[in-house]
Amino acid sequence: METSTLLAGLFVFVLSSFVGFEVINKVPPTLHTPLMSGANAISGIAVLGAILVSGAQNWSLTVILGLIAIVLATINVVGGFLVTDRMLNMFKKKEA
Amino acid sequence: MNISEFLPTGIQISYLVAASLFIVGLKRLGSPATARRGNQLAALGMLVAVVATLLDRQVLNYWVIAAGIGVGTVIGAIAALKVAMTDMPQMVGIFNGLGGAASALVAIAEFWRLLSTGAPLTLTSLITIILGVLIGGVTLTGSLIAFAKLQGLLTGKPIQFPLQQPFNFLILAAFLGSSVYFAIAPDTLPVFFGLIAISLILGVLFTIPIGGGDMPVVISLLNSYSGLAAAAAGFVVNNNMLIVAGALVGASGIILTNIMCKGMNRSLANVLFAAFGSDNAAAAGSSGSQGGSVKSIDAEEGAMMLGYARSVVIVPGYGMAVAQAQHAVRELASQLDRLGVEVKYAIHPVAGRMPGHMNVLLAEANVPYPQLYDMDDINPQFEQTDVALIIGANDVVNPAARHDKGSPIYGMPILEVDKAKHAIVIKRGMGTGFSGVQNELFFKDKSMMLFGSAKDVIDMLVSEVKQL
Numbered sequence: 001m002e003t004s005t006l007l008a009g010l011f012v013f014v015l016s017s018f019v020g021f022e023v024i025n026k027v028p029p030t031l032h033t034p035l036m037s038g039a040n041a042i043s044g045i046a047v048l049g050a051i052l053v054s055g056a057q058n059w060s061l062t063v064i065l066g067l068i069a070i071v072l073a074t075i076n077v078v079g080g081f082l083v084t085d086r087m088l089n090m091f092k093k094k095e096a
Numbered sequence: 097m098n099i100s101e102f103l104p105t106g107i108q109i110s111y112l113v114a115a116s117l118f119i120v121g122l123k124r125l126g127s128p129a130t131a132r133r134g135n136q137l138a139a140l141g142m143l144v145a146v147v148a149t150l151l152d153r154q155v156l157n158y159w160v161i162a163a164g165i166g167v168g169t170v171i172g173a174i175a176a177l178k179v180a181m182t183d184m185p186q187m188v189g190i191f192n193g194l195g196g197a198a199s200a201l202v203a204i205a206e207f208w209r210l211l212s213t214g215a216p217l218t219l220t221s222l223i224t225i226i227l228g229v230l231i232g233g234v235t236l237t238g239s240l241i242a243f244a245k246l247q248g249l250l251t252g253k254p255i256q257f258p259l260q261q262p263f264n265f266l267i268l269a270a271f272l273g274s275s276v277y278f279a280i281a282p283d284t285l286p287v288f289f290g291l292i293a294i295s296l297i298l299g300v301l302f303t304i305p306i307g308g309g310d311m312p313v314v315i316s317l318l319n320s321y322s323g324l325a326a327a328a329a330g331f332v333v334n335n336n337m338l339i340v341a342g343a344l345v346g347a348s349g350i351i352l353t354n355i356m357c358k359g360m361n362r363s364l365a366n367v368l369f370a371a372f373g374s375d376n377a378a379a380a381g382s383s384g385s386q387g388g389s390v391k392s393i394d395a396e397e398g399a400m401m402l403g404y405a406r407s408v409v410i411v412p413g414y415g416m417a418v419a420q421a422q423h424a425v426r427e428l429a430s431q432l433d434r435l436g437v438e439v440k441y442a443i444h445p446v447a448g449r450m451p452g453h454m455n456v457l458l459a460e461a462n463v464p465y466p467q468l469y470d471m472d473d474i475n476p477q478f479e480q481t482d483v484a485l486i487i488g489a490n491d492v493v494n495p496a497a498r499h500d501k502g503s504p505i506y507g508m509p510i511l512e513v514d515k516a517k518h519a520i521v522i523k524r525g526m527g528t529g530f531s532g533v534q535n536e537l538f539f540k541d542k543s544m545m546l547f548g549s550a551k552d553v554i555d556m557l558v559s560e561v562k563q564l
Contacts, residue, residue, distance in 0.1 A: 006224070013327055016115075019343075020344040020347025020348055023119055023126070024347060028127075029452055030128060031127075033451060034131055038125050038135045039122065040192055043325070043341070044198070045338050048338055049202035049329045049332070050164075050198055050201070052149065053209060054160060054164070055154045055156055056156065061205075070165060075172040075191075075194050081176075
């Protein structure tokens with residue numbers, strides 16, 4: 001990897017972090033848990049990396065590790081979004 | 097533009113859409129009215145990102161990937177639909193760990209691919225690989241230890257051993273040394289395996305000295321790490337989508353960590369390294385004399401006090417979660433409401449074992465949202481409160497935090513239940529709270545103890561109140 005690629009990535013990383021801080025600031029305590037588990041589901045984005053590394057045609061250690069990563073990250077993504085939805089659904093019920 | 101250019105461009109544009117959906121989704125997760133929609137938008141963003149990635153030219157064996165996604169989806173869905181709300185801290189903990197593990201595996205797999213294809217290993221890629229392995233590994237084992245503590249598989253007290261700090265620094269130094277060696281000679285596999293092992297050990301060492309009551313901080317911090325791990329994996333495979341999403345999660349985790357630390361008036365460093373609530377910390381603070389005696393009442397007297405009060409403030413704590421008493425509490429509140437008693441709930445920011453723990457449990461029990469009050473809103477109201485009912489909370493209501501400079505919890509913002517006319521404390525015994533200090537609230541004249549498991553005691557209170 002070139003250093004310029006790394007620097008471009010760092011730009012994206014730092015600016016995204018600032019966006020994150022601005023967007024999430026001032027969350028009421030009631031939503032702390034859903035925010036955490038929703039964000040947690042997003043961290044399962046590693047599934048993309050896992051798909052890319054395990055995409056090769058032939059079996060190799062890389063593909064096997066990538067496949068395990070796909071399973072783990074998918075559990076994180078699907079479980080995370082569903083459990084957050086379940087929680088938020090309970091919150092909604094009583095506001096009506 | 098021909099097809100071979102069109103596809104990569106399309107993938108990048110889809111990533112841009114997905115990243116925007118994440119940002120809008122997180123924004124909406126921050127407000128009660130739009131939170132559910134926000135979560136769905138974020139999930140949609142994830143779907144867009146995954147589908148776009150499947151179109152990448154690098155991806156050839158769809159059936160393997162489909163099988164992996166299928167298995168993960170089934171396990172994730174079952175876990176999400178079956179988990180009890182009281183077990184949410186563990187659930188979030190284990191999910192954090194899975195995300196971290198996946199990121200570390202991506203870094204390891206990519207390293208292996210570069211090594212076995214004979215591609216040039218630049219210093220930049222080696223650094224990103226080391227970071228990916230480190231953050232992912234620490235997130236994995238740190239989360240597993242947090243899970244074990246929350247699940248009761250490990251003691252909730254800080255685990256300490258002699259020379260712990262020097263030992264930790266030694267391990268860290270070993271990691272840095274191996275990293276340098278690895279950067280110079282990347283094909284020495286034992287060093288790479290050593291780096292993986294040390295990362296895993298660091299996660300354990302980092303989490304074991306942190307006690308159960310500090311778990312809200314640890315869970316938020318690990319949440320942040322799981323995002324940073326994904327971002328590191330993004331650097332490894334050179335994918336902006338991972339970097340953006342990882343950075344967003346990293347930021348949200350840090351914000352929550354910060355809020356939790358403020359709720360205890362302690363610095364992050366103090367939470368991580370002070371082994372708070374261990375015996376030495378307790379010894380320092382328990383010097384204050386505990387004059388007076390403890391008054392114990394039974395459920396019948398308790399029910400009388402509650403039933404004939406004009407206003408009652410319920411203060412739930414970890415004890416309510418352990419006893420799964422949230423439904424009984426709601427039942428008690430509606431019985432009191434029937435008698436014309438005004439009932440409110442006071443929620444301390446760090447009550448329970450994760451951020452917002454009490455809010456989730458009370459929501460599950462259908463407690464109306466407007467009855468829940470944050471610390472700053474409820475504290476001025478305690479003086480007009482007839483009875484404060486404390487259910488399995490301890491340190492967050494200890495008045496010593498206000499005046500006893502020797503107490504380890506001195507300076508922590510508390511719910512000022514001692515300003516209410518009476519305080520009824522439901523507790524299993526006279527054991528100390530997480531901080532290890534005795535609670536002077538229990539020895540005040542206006543305080544009454546109702547001993548027993550939260551669930552049993554509240555059930556008794558409900559049946560007594562029904563007879564009023």
